[in-house]
Amino acid sequence: MKKSFRDFLADLDAAGELQHFGGEVDLRDVPGLCAQSAKASFFENLKDYPGWRLAGALITSKKRLALAMGCKENEVAWRFEEGMGRLIEPVMVERAPCQEVVRIGDEVDLAALPYPLMHLFDGGPYISATFVVSKDPEFGRNCGSYRLMYRSPDETGIDLVSPSDMRLYYQRRLDQGKPLEIAVAIGCHPYEMLAASYKAPTDLDEYWVAGGLHGQPVPLVKCKTVDLEVPADAELVLEGELLPIGWTEDEGPFGEFSQISGDVKWNPVFRVKCVTHRRDPIFYLLQMPWENDWLAAPVTEAAGLKALRNASVQPVAIRAPVGSCGYWTLIASIRKRPGEGKNALLALLSIAEVKLAIVTDDDIDIENPDDLDWAITFRVQADRDLIVVQGARGKHIDPSIKAWELGKGGLPTTAKLGIDATIPEGVPKKLYRRIKVYGADRVTPEDYR
Amino acid sequence: MTPELSPLARALRREIEARPQQFHELADAHRDAAWPDFLRAWGELRRAGILGRDEDGNYRIEVRQ
Numbered sequence: 302m303k304k305s306f307r308d309f310l311a312d313l314d315a316a317g318e319l320q321h322f323g324g325e326v327d328l329r330d331v332p333g334l335c336a337q338s339a340k341a342s343f344f345e346n347l348k349d350y351p352g353w354r355l356a357g358a359l360i361t362s363k364k365r366l367a368l369a370m371g372c373k374e375n376e377v378a379w380r381f382e383e384g385m386g387r388l389i390e391p392v393m394v395e396r397a398p399c400q401e402v403v404r405i406g407d408e409v410d411l412a413a414l415p416y417p418l419m420h421l422f423d424g425g426p427y428i429s430a431t432f433v434v435s436k437d438p439e440f441g442r443n444c445g446s447y448r449l450m451y452r453s454p455d456e457t458g459i460d461l462v463s464p465s466d467m468r469l470y471y472q473r474r475l476d477q478g479k480p481l482e483i484a485v486a487i488g489c490h491p492y493e494m495l496a497a498s499y500k501a502p503t504d505l506d507e508y509w510v511a512g513g514l515h516g517q518p519v520p521l522v523k524c525k526t527v528d529l530e531v532p533a534d535a536e537l538v539l540e541g542e543l544l545p546i547g548w549t550e551d552e553g554p555f556g557e558f559s560q561i562s563g564d565v566k567w568n569p570v571f572r573v574k575c576v577t578h579r580r581d582p583i584f585y586l587l588q589m590p591w592e593n594d595w596l597a598a599p600v601t602e603a604a605g606l607k608a609l610r611n612a613s614v615q616p617v618a619i620r621a622p623v624g625s626c627g628y629w630t631l632i633a634s635i636r637k638r639p640g641e642g643k644n645a646l647l648a649l650l651s652i653a654e655v656k657l658a659i660v661t662d663d664d665i666d667i668e669n670p671d672d673l674d675w676a677i678t679f680r681v682q683a684d685r686d687l688i689v690v691q692g693a694r695g696k697h698i699d700p701s702i703k704a705w706e707l708g709k710g711g712l713p714t715t716a717k718l719g720i721d722a723t724i725p726e727g728v729p730k731k732l733y734r735r736i737k738v739y740g741a742d743r744v745t746p747e748d749y750r
Numbered sequence: 751m752t753p754e755l756s757p758l759a760r761a762l763r764r765e766i767e768a769r770p771q772q773f774h775e776l777a778d779a780h781r782d783a784a785w786p787d788f789l790r791a792w793g794e795l796r797r798a799g800i801l802g803r804d805e806d807g808n809y810r811i812e813v814r815q
Binding site: 327328329348349350410411412413417418421422423424425426451452453454456551553554564565 | 772773774777781784785786787789790792793794796797801802803805807
């Protein structure tokens, strides 16, 4: 059986990475407590929410990301790539923990679910750890992650502004004046969350991706009121439809994955017809931006590995720093042959989101900022080792693009920068021989105690 | 016809009418209410269709025609 959200919590606990709050906690204090804890947080007694527990800020370090993926910290990109290379079909099951309790129609009350106001300028409380499933008769099933803002006991806002498969599905239904059925699973294993954030081709079912990452099929159960399937081991499921009203209702701001408080957006509304959950449910509060950014990093890194190999460059290590939201920057070390520093940069900059790429040789530890600074200092000449690409596709969310100057519907462009921090051709490698301390390999302080 | 608002929803309406406010300001002003009750009262304003927004994200009362 594949690992569940609860299995991941148990793994965190076993590794000493889960802080338990046993006493009664006001839900409104949960985000502040999560943000100040060095560990992932688990709340066992929530005031006004009998029967509910809450886990939050689970993946806010590379250590915990690696724990979720069952690998070393410097192996997450390879681990993601390995999973992507063995897509596994999901299996259907008849009975599921996520449907132990079923509330339909008038019994639906989203105010009874424990989600707090997460950030100071948010437009309301948000459900952030969503695994959203939808279907289109032509393109098939799609899974993604979309934030949900509380509106009323049976409605949320949903951010559907950015291009996505589900936005396409919604537009096609909207053109017919019909709603789009969706199901939202909350409390899924990080592999499901990674699959949901992976930009798969439209005809690729993300459940197969999640299965590949697990190395085992994802068990699915049919929803109670919509023609969709959800992970059977989820903690909580919301079933309903996106109303055919288009982008007409206010949603946001929300603390975005870019680490910036966003703006009010105009978006559709999700009307919830049914809520199902476990008998003893655990709500998952995904802490923005850190969890989102750590979960984005392996996806960007795996795209970088693929791009490098397609360019016949041999990668040794790759990193999408969380400071770039795991999204806009890629740093790679390569086993370089002449000219491949530039080839590697061109490959990495071809990835749609990547705005800054840095390439070094394989003697540089790219996880060590000081080592990286040293390589940039002594291996880069600005007049020959920088590549600037103008007019590439950009993202509205980047303030430096000045997207507001484009007017409504305008698509922004961005400049991209590549830095070749490999040893320049023609410079002898011996000029980079690093200092080594005399005798450090034969003596320790303990020898003289 | 607009359904009658609960006392908490009426209080929220009055406060927003007095001054456009961020959601967190309203939440802070009602720490004495249970969070689920606060959210249900907020839902009443939503269902009444009277909540608007300004460009800074403040909520304001806006009766739609």
